[in-house]
Amino acid sequence: MQAGSEGRSVSTNTLKRLRGLLSRALGRGREAALWQQMQKLHPWSYTPTHGIAWGRDGTSFPVVIDRARGCRIWDLRGKEYIDYTMGWGTTVLGYCHSEVQKAVRSAMGSAPLLAYPRPIQAEVQSLLERDFPGITGVAFGKNGSDVCTLAARLCRGYTGRKTILYCGYHGWGDFWAEQHGFSRSSIPERHPALIHRFRFNDTGGFMALFEQHRSDLAGVMLEPSGPWGGNDIGCEPDADQGFLETLRLATRSVGALLVFDEIITGYRYLEGSVQRARGVTPDLTCLGKAIASGMPLSALLARGDIMQVAFGKAHYGPTFQAEAWSFAAAKATIEVFHREPVALHVWKQGEALRQGIDEALRVAGIPGHVKGPPFRMSICFGEEQGEIRELQRTLLQQEILRLGVSIYNNGVMLPSYAHDDTTLERTLEVFRAALIIVGRATRDGSLAAKICIPLLREM
Ligand SMILES: Cc1ncc(COP(=O)(O)O)c(C=O)c1O
Structure with missing residues (x-):
């Protein structure tokens, strides 16, 4: 190496280091100010x-x-x-996937929300219909909690009963959070309680609870693979096939609805969903998180006549449900899921x-x-x-x-x-x-x- 070029490379490195130190110092000051402002x-x-x-x-x-x-x-x-937090699990493709970015940028040529539906909504509906065969109704929301809450209302509206058995996390909607009691949720408690938890993969425990509540059972809602079980248990394992089948048979036997909350498992599970991979078909499916790769979109998929009977009684109508930039993201995201492993x-x-x-x-x-x-x-x-x-x-x-x-x-x-x-x-x-x-x-x-x-x- 010539003396001159060595000198140049030393000074370039020094400059780089100085620039790094300066940007870290500036970042530190800016961060402290932002943090204080947010904390306030x-x-x-x-x-x-x-x-x-x-x-x-x-x-x-x-x-x-x-x-x-x-x-x-x-x-x-x-x-x-x-x-490994991946925006609370809202992207499976990774942040800023180029095709999703491109689709959203192009959708930004028009307004995000109109009072009227747009063609992109129909396209996303068709993609979901393809991936979840047999669905006859779809409703969109922004958060997983929107569609879990809607699912609970549909269970109750369809069956005319009130009790819901659940396993996993289903958001911050009142129907689910009331199990925490008034002191931890500020939701008035009901006696007897209308929502009860069963343990994942515990078929005996589920059946005991089911027998207790069968006459008033509106629905059973669960994360069908690996729900969070608390710090001592961590994530539960994958579902036993027999456990899922028992839930399906039991709910059907009393006319209650089975809800798979696939907000985490949707498009993360092999074959796209637990229901598809395991051949156990729920009546209602909740999707969210991964479907729009970070843009806010959730979906409730229904089978049979549930929407006809119960949607009108569910009082569901979020303003932003038909926001089109998120549909554009969902279309691009799902198309990648279809094409790539x-x-x-x-x-x-x-x-x-x-x-x-x-x-x-x-x-x-x-x-x-x-x-x-x-x-x-x-x-x-x-x-x-x-x-x-x-x-x-x-x-x-x-x-x-x-x-x-x-x-x-x-x-x-x-x-x-x-x-x-x-x-x-x-x-x-x-x-x-x-x-x-x-x-x-x-x-x-x-x-x-x-x-x-x-x-x-x-x-
Ligand atoms: C399985 C499951 N259901 C429902 C929700 C609630 O979704 P959101 O936070 O988007 O309302 C979550 C969120 O973590 C979830 O993991």
Whole structure:
């Protein structure tokens, strides 16, 4: 190398470093100001470290995110993270998929919302009809909670009964949230309660509850694969075929409706949905999250005469239900699902992630496992004492964020089509390093001393 070119490359590197330092410093100032501004009026935003932006040793944590692409997010200081939260699971394709971006940009040539339906709505309806054969009614919403609430009303309106049995998470609508009681939901409680929970894959438990409520049973609603079971259980496994079939037969035997909440599993499950892969057909299906790759759209699909009988009694009419930019995103997204092996890739990556983290836990000498089907999994520590598990979870979160990997506070991870092999390898390197630290700190009793973010409490 010539002396001159060496000199130039040194100064270019120095310049780059200076630029990096400057942008990090500016990002830090801007972030602090934004954070304070947001906290003033809305202190409830999600941040994995509850607003702690800097560790004692100067490590930065993400508080406000600037941009996202593929499976990566960047904070205001330009620090990059491999992300497994994927916008609360709203994209399976990855952030800013080029075809979805193009479709939305082109739809922006016209207004997002008219009082009249537009052709793009019919196109999305046809795509859903193709993927969920036999549906005779569709209603759209913006959030999963819209269509879960509508599903509950249709169950009640159609059957003339009131009780709903459920398993999984179904949003923040009153019908579901009232199980939390007045003190935690501000929804007036009813006695006797109208909604009751059964455990996933617990056929005996379900049948006992079913027998108790059969005379007033309006519907059974569940996430048909891997629902979140709480911090101690983590993500439940995939469904037993017999469990799903029992639910189908039992509901049919009393004229109640079966609702599959496929808001997570829709287009993430092999063959596009649990119902298609397993051959168990519900009466109502809730879709959301993945169908429009990050744009706000949800859909309620109905079979048979349910809509004719009950829709008119459901008082359902959100203003933004026919918003066209999200339909454009949904059309582009579903067409990619039809053309490319998206779910297969997600399952393959998820399975490799599970095996890699399980192995890293073993090497680090930490009891624990990754639980749940490959499209949505959670890391669960196996220590007996809840306090130790809480410390381990917190230290793991801190250490992986330090190294540039972002997951949910409760250990949940959603791999996507954008998580490629290189990303997977880097993720596993990060987990191996972080779990070694967690393992050592568990053994020498220094977990609490190593943590500089607030404790992630059991929920
Ligand atoms: C299975 C399931 N159903 C319903 C919902 C509620 O959806 P939203 O938050 O869009 O209202 C969620 C959200 O996480 C979900 O995972």
